[in-house]
């Protein structure tokens with residue numbers, strides 16, 4: 019298996035990811051290694067990293083460059099290859115990092131680098147920035163990832179790749195290279211429909227985006243300029259979308275034998291978006307060994323000792339004594355509140371119901387929904403029982419709406435200062451993600467349906483006994499059992515359609531927080547701990563990348 023992803027988040031020091039897609043790719047590779055799946059992964063190097071986030075007192079995000087010491091983390095490979103970009107030859111090399119599974123089986127990850135002295139100054143920058151440029155820069159990167167990726171794998175000795183897995187459309191140009199390989203093998207210079215069928219047989223495509231605007235598309239003029247005048251390729255039936263756009267999702271759909279969305283509901287939405295394609299669903303997960311906090315890892319070691327090797331055994335968390343669950347949670351919470359004190363200067367209290375929200379800051383995630391009626395929220399905290407809120411999340415540098423969202427949260431923080439403690443932690447990262455998802459008491463999630471393809475942070479929380487309070491979208495449609503694994507926000511029936519109403523969703527949030535969640539937390543600790551335990555036993559045991567990888571192997575990879 020060759021697994022291609024525009025971003026892969028392996029660990030904190032390697033800044034080659036921006037968010038959910040990359041973190042999922044990293045977790046996928048870890049589970050492939052645990053599961054001894056013969057796989058090699060390919061991505062780009064991004065020597066200049068993704069940005070570090072700083073937030074001024076006014077709540078405005080600033081981006082700080084985040085170059086990282088490549089040589090300290092990765093091993094340079096001797097192999098070299100090249101691709102044509104706009105008719106220029108761009109030379110490429112690869113750096114390797116091995117991800118080792120529980121039994122020592124290694125999956126290599128190759129990071130492609132165009133920063134070689136043989137290349138022009140411009141071409142040297144093509145693998146510097148993740149999502150850092152315009153369409154032209156991005157398409158050049160996709161040529162390097164897709165075409166360059168296949169070529170470098172060949173140079174590295176992977177002559178016999180059974181299947182290629184495209185994690186989202188960014189990698190879909192790999193199909194052009196394997197089409198060309200098929201044509202060359204048949205002694206032709208141009209690709210044909212017959213090559214197309216042979217290629218389809220070897221490709222697997224995962225789509226992650228439920229909204230049409232989120233799919234990668236390029237004007238055909240730009241595509242011809244960057245990729246070359248490949249009429250044979252651009253003319254292949256169904257590859258193009260609407261005649262004048264190269265749509266990477268359609269390319270992936272048309273060239274794959276197996277296609278999936280990333281949650282059951284996302285599969286349904288994708289079948290509506292892309293009528294005529296057979297689209298399955300494999301619900302995302304998180305890597306258990308990576309996201310369980312140290313106190314919960316100790317707890318599981320004592321009571322379900324096989325949990326790392328056999329994630330299903332987390333089902334037996336049902337028999338862990340409640341006091342031990344509570345004390346492990348308290349330890350994780352203390353660690354988070356210590357960080358909040360040091361980094362944000364906010365003195366939070368251990369006894370208070372602590373709500374977490376850490377997502378990419380972008381309008382559809384509605385991170386400020388809970389502040390829609392700040393007065394009411396303050397009354398709830400004064401009356402039903404106190405709450406405090408921990409926030410984190412970066413806005414994409416060009417997402418003005420996302421930056422304004424962060425600023426509105428800062429404004430709410432000031433406005434509510436006398437009633438509710440709120441901390442916005444800077445520079446959301448995987449380390450911080452692990453600390454917040456395990457250290458709060460309740461995970462809040464308020465996307466506008468059906469925008470959330472899956473979402474994974476609620477799964478990290480569930481593994482650590484932290485229930486979700488979430489709109490019924492993405493994975494939560496599958497993981498939600500009211501009052502047992504958490505709580506829903508809004509009307510589940512309306513949640514299936516469009517036309518969300520922010521004020522009704524906010525009202526539903528306030529009602530349930532005041533009438534159900536806060537009373538349970540303060541007045542029925544046993545009842546609360548039962549919800550924690552069910553979060554682990556029902557959701558932690560299932561929404562992990564071990565189960566997910568098993569589904570890919572059984573339904574998509576057909577490994578023999």
Ligand SMILES: *Cc1c(COP(=O)(O)O)cnc(C)c1O
Nearest residue numbers: 037038041447448451473474475
């Ligand atoms: C888990 C994680 C994400 C993805 O979260 P979603 O809930 O899937 O959006 C993004 N960034 C970081 C740092 C994470 O740890």
